[in-house]
Amino acid sequence: MLRNPLSLAGALLIGGLIVLAIISPYIAPYDPIQTDIAHRLEAPSRAHLFGTDALGRDIFSRILYGTRISLRIAILTALIATTIGAPLGIITGYFRGRVDDLLMRITDMFMAFPRLILAMAIAAALRPTLENVIIAISLAAWPAYARLARSVALGLREENYVEAARAIGAGPLRVLARHVFPGVISPITIQISLDMGGIILTAAGLGFIGFGAQPPTPEWGVMISEGRNYITQEWWVSTFPGIAISFVVLGFNMLGDGIRDVLDPRLRTRGH
Amino acid sequence: MRIRQALAILMLVAVAIAPAAAGAAPSRVPANVLVIGMNTSDSVSLDPAQAFEFTSVWVNYHLYDTLVDFSRDFARVVPRLASSWTASADLKTYTFTLRPSRFHSGAPVTADAVVFSIQRVFALKMAPSFIVTDFIKAPTDVVAAGPNRVRVTFNQAMPEMLMASVLANPVTGVVDPALVRRNSTPADPQGNKWLTDHDAGSGPYILMGWTRNLKIEMRAFDNYWRGRPKMGRIFLQDMPEATAQMLALQQGDIDVAMGLLPGQFKQVAAQPGFQVKQTPTFTLRYLTMNVGYEPFSKKEVRNAVKYALDYEAYKRIFEDTIDPGQTIVPANMFAHLKDRPYQRNIDRARALMREAGYERGFKAELMVPVDVPLPDVAAKMKEDLAQIGIEVDVKVLRNADILGVYRAQKHQLAIQRWGADYPDPDNLAKAFADFDSRVLAWRNQWDHPVKAKVKQAVQERDPARRAALYTEIQKTVLDEGPYAIFAYPLRLVAMRTSVKGLDPSPLYTTYDMSNVTKE
């Protein structure tokens, strides 16, 4: 994986991001929340690398702190979506029958609707906060994981070694845990790594149309949305968060490609 | 090669972010057409009996004539459909004489049409109906006293300006009864559905069409009694994004931009070929405190908040598009009180908190609408209030969501605005000080004896005594009320210098487009 320059770059980007997220309080030159009206909308300078926003807050510091938020959204969403989706998919795919039908109908329901629009509806109902954005995207995203896990489990239960395990009297729990679950890990990992960028973009999109995090939280999507009001003149306010998002999503996309290539070369032909 | 590509991208970015070339691109709009970029999505219906939003009220001002009008400087009442009128000695009954004029359909405007139109307001009972029903008891109090004479009996004495508050309001715009009846259905006897996007008026402009999320199009009415207006066609182009309006104005696609952000107005004003006009409005912005929330039940805490706010900073966040002001009757309105006792004074505020027993502070949730730059104002308020120990949790919400909580009296702190429904202090006094009107005082659970004064003031016929009453009401609200009024917003409009005669006014009818010309 690291031999591919793209995925190496992706790994470096994401690694750097994680480091930044951890050390941001120590290296950020300013408090990301403290306002300074006297220095509002100042252009990038040595004092303020990326300029200041409408409240005089240092955009560089806000972007640094924003890495924590973006990572939190991406990781928690992936975690919640897989925690709901994967077990459901594995169990129903392995046991089939009524429960399986029911799950399929439920996922049909969620998938009969574009993800962003569904997340919009959910976020609107829950009120816009960072936590609810995570919940909304997770709720919109889990069916894809359930479907994936199910299809893998469906295939695995017919495999010889799984049938053999059953034949020597292994209980269903044991079979699921020892034989089916490990088989699901790798496709799910691929799906997650490919999805990460999309999750961040969806969250930013939600912020853009007004279902995002609450100020003064330095969430990048909301920062773009705030900055678009100044884009003709004070271009730095939304340009830098936009670049930051693009970088992070780019990192996840490159990393995702790499992980996919390593874990499952056959999947290379499928889009995402 | 990758380097070359990177350079190309860098160049693109450089072009994109370089400062805009100064000056205006040539206009692409024909000379007899006026194109205005604005957000028209607030508009629900153009039926005069239903229209209650900025856009629809403004459009209706041009589609429908009312009996009377305010002069643009809001100094006196001027004739419109009624060429003259007389009042009874008790100022309760007015008799209007109509001038000869025609509807867009060609039918003459008659006294019956005026009666029909005002009675429709009673029948439909839509949002703006209270403007009529607060002052006229029953539909039968409006009668035709001849083919071109209308008699209106009010439920109280009405000084002329207060009378015009009702009868110059577009809600009383005169509709063509024959046309409305023809387009009514048994389920909709008042033709409300049809009038939503059709025109049955006699005003200077005729509605050509309204394509939602696109544009409202009007054409000059050739037979208008005051003569045909200069601009042959007017387009209100729907542009919800302020930045899009800004770009379209600079590119010459629109003549006028109504919805720029504070900073953008400043930017446009600095460029040759453009001008920005500004005017006070009859609007207030205020931080409201629910008396039902324990800490705010103490007058001292409310006043501590008023002393803790950094009014100068908010003005700067608004890019100077607000005037300072703290009383409920805005500047330029009858009986306005200029007092501004609250200036940032943290020591005083802390002392008041101590006095109230809250020296350790408390927590409060502040709801703020998403509209720029209010979230920024809220962030600053959070800081300001932290200095006196109030730990504020800012919630940025759609205003509709805030209103739901506000109306249910469940808020703690909220940033809100109020625009006068009619240009008389009575409207503001009722809203802010009269608990029984079930508006703002009620929502904040502030039931204060001053409400008796509100009821007394609107009946008072002597202007000096009336002014004195409103002064008293304003002082009481200032000293004890649950509102920290921090701004009288200005209304700004940016346009090409070629546009003449589009002068804003503090009235809800804002700009009179029938006098506009282009060079």
Next chain:
Amino acid sequence: MWAYIVRRLALASVAIFGVLVIVFVLSHVIPGDPVVAILGGQAREDIVESLRQRWGLDRPIHEQFIRFIGRLLQGDLGTSLATNRPVADDLRAFFPATIELATTAIVIGALAGLAVGIISAVAHGKWIDHLVRFLSLIGLSMPVFWLGLILLLLLYARLGLLPGPGQLDIFVTRPPSVTGLITVDSLLARDYAALRSALGHLVLPAVVLGSHALVGIARITRASMLEVLGQDYVKVARAKGLAERTVILRHALKNALLPIITVIGIYYGGLLEGAVLTETVFAWPGLGRYATNAMLSQDFAAIMGVTILIALIFSLANLAVDLAYGLLNPKIRYE
């Protein structure tokens, strides 16, 4: 196959009904109140109350839902609170703009994506291939709305190369509506000025909306072509001495097309999602903006109507993709 289609349609209607229930419940638990949202902060309490009654919003949720379904079965989508018009009329008015935008976007995305993908596959491993992969990753990584803003600023505001937001130049009269699609209508009316204006306005939003589809299609084209190019029959064709162009377009592309068409179909359905953001940036009077506005103003009838329509389009697009897949690949049989 017909049995399969019927079964799929039945499943889709079950799913859509489920979506309706979810969205209905969601939109009714939203804090706040549509009457308040529409009347604003200054309407009196008694008027709010009377309107709530008039619209039946004071009834329990299940009762409102039953009423809604009853009306729906009679083909009545109800009246929008925010526009005071039948929702069906609104959808008819807004739908064509989105179709026009999405179709242009997918055509641009598919053509450009195919071209880029083929070039990249043929130049497999060379610098141009790496460059394309890198650029496409960047393309996938930029938020659509941000890209739209930057391009608008650059191409419209700074360089004046393309017209600004909206569907037509402001004083160009819209041709009489036959199909609702402005480009088609202006062709029918032989109004070439309107056609030119409409096409000019389409370019930028369509490119922005189609950008993600472009990248996706390019990637799948590349991968699919690479697989096919390695197959024996392609080698045979080459060995026969056929021109490289013929080999690539006639032999390889034809066989690589199956997954590509699938992806194009999937992206076409997915464009609805991008439309929400793109239409906001470009002031495009389409379904995406209608949906956003409906949710912002909690306009129940409009939310439900737009939900049904979007779910319907989405499900049909997915069905069409699966059918096309089967038609192109006889090995697949429908159970």
